[in-house]
Amino acid sequence: MHIYTAEDIAAALNWGAVIDALREAHQGPRPQGDSYFIGDAGFGLFSRGVVLPGYGAGLKVCSINPGNSSLVPPRPVEQAAFVVIDEQTKAIAAFMDGPEITRWKTAADSALAALSLSRADSQTLLVIGAGPIAQALTAAYLHIRPSIKRVLLWNRSPEKLVHARRLIGEQVAVEVVSNLDAALEQADIVTCATSSLQPLVKGARIRPGTHVDLVGGFREDMREADDEVLRNARVFVDDYSTAQASGDICGPLKSGALSHIEGDLFDLCAKGATRAAQDRTVYKNAGGAHLDLVVAQLAIRRHRRQTSHLTG
Known part of the structure; x- marks a missing residue:
């Protein structure tokens, strides 16, 4: 399993590539997914999971605390991670910074x-x-x-x-x-x-x-x-x-x-x-x-290409 930081993801992506990837994914099969929310406007736990043919599976987990924005200094309202599951092996392949993918x-x-x-x-x-x-x-x-x-x-x-x-x-x-x-x-x-x-x-x-x-x-x-x-x-x-x-x-x-x-x-x-x-x-x-999963897989592919180029 590889851990991808916000900096890794940002360095791998640009708007043209992300928009093109989402367009391509939305011309294929529809996902199977579900979500749940526990809490209220003050604090909540939020999760969404998906299986998307051609992309594997993914699970997003969030802790949402709006009060963080009022702290001095302020802290992020959303703390989150996105987990990518490999389509072939069904193994957890990547653990990614959730807010950056979002x-x-x-x-x-x-x-x-x-x-x-x-x-x-x-x-x-x-x-x-x-x-x-x-x-x-x-x-x-x-x-x-x-x-x-x-x-x-x-x-x-x-x-x-x-x-x-x-x-x-x-x-x-x-x-x-x-x-x-x-x-x-x-x-x-x-x-x-x-x-x-x-x-x-x-x-x-x-x-x-x-x-x-x-x-x-x-x-x-x-x-x-x-x-x-x-x-x-x-x-x-x-x-x-x-x-x-x-x-x-x-x-x-x-x-x-x-x-x-x-x-x-x-x-x-x-x-x-x-x-x-x-x-x-x-x-x-x-x-x-499914949107998070498509972008996560794009970031993984582009990051691998970047690092292989640097090490090659």
């Missing part, structure tokens, strides 16, 4: 879907949240949409955005905004990665033609968007089972604001989505262990 797979998941669901001429990106996932989403969207000229950043604690703003670089105009409603009215793409229990994205503020990417909420009590965001929108998810367990999907389904889900990431990779300029699209990125 960072790459989550942002690439949204970016892959957005290639079909967002307008190719999108110019203004609104990023809601300030954590590592929000920062990764910013980088992934800038990779797939070079048309973006402006990035708006919003977070409940704006002081946390100073570091994120520096990471974006100088290729686009970056603005930390205080008025979220006004920012929503300007955005062509909205991506939200928070642990909010109350809707932040309001349908009344979303322009026709906007793509809304909801990433943060995975429990039924978590909501990033109100019902009006999904009403009369074209709604897609990455994984039916995990998405329908999230408040952003099960809430509108229960209220009747959402009548059906148009497709998942397998559907998008198989046939895409032809969109009209005025379509409002919504993507619920709730994750799935």
Whole structure:
């Protein structure tokens, strides 16, 4: 068994390779998987497991403690590991830094879907949240949409955005905004990665033609968007089972604001989505262990090539 650190994983990956790997995997067989959560908003243990033909199996284990963000100095909210099981031998092949795998797979998941669901001429990106996932989403969207000229950043604690703003670089105009409603009215793409229990994205503020990417909420009590965001929108998810367990999907389904889900990431990779300029699209990125497994196997292959080159 090999242990892969966050530095090992980051050095092996880039956005193009990760997005391509996820696209290829979603043109093959569907995974078998399950997940569980024990706890509440204060603390939780979270796990997902998967078997995916061609990739082996994997198990993600997380300890989630939001209170860590308030410590001085702050500690990571999520402590996690991802275990890779070899397809042939069924042996545990790798033990990987969970947050780093999550960072790459989550942002690439949204970016892959957005290639079909967002307008190719999108110019203004609104990023809601300030954590590592929000920062990764910013980088992934800038990779797939070079048309973006402006990035708006919003977070409940704006002081946390100073570091994120520096990471974006100088290729686009970056603005930390205080008025979220006004920012929503300007955005062509909205991506939200928070642990909010109350809707932040309001349908009344979303322009026709906007793509809304909801990433943060995975429990039924978590909501990033109100019902009006999904009403009369074209709604897609990455994984039916995990998405329908999230408040952003099960809430509108229960209220009747959402009548059906148009497709998942397998559907998008198989046939895409032809969109009209005025379509409002919504993507619920709730994750799935098959995504972690695909990215983990990519990191393993690329790391081996890098190290064999250095030692050769």
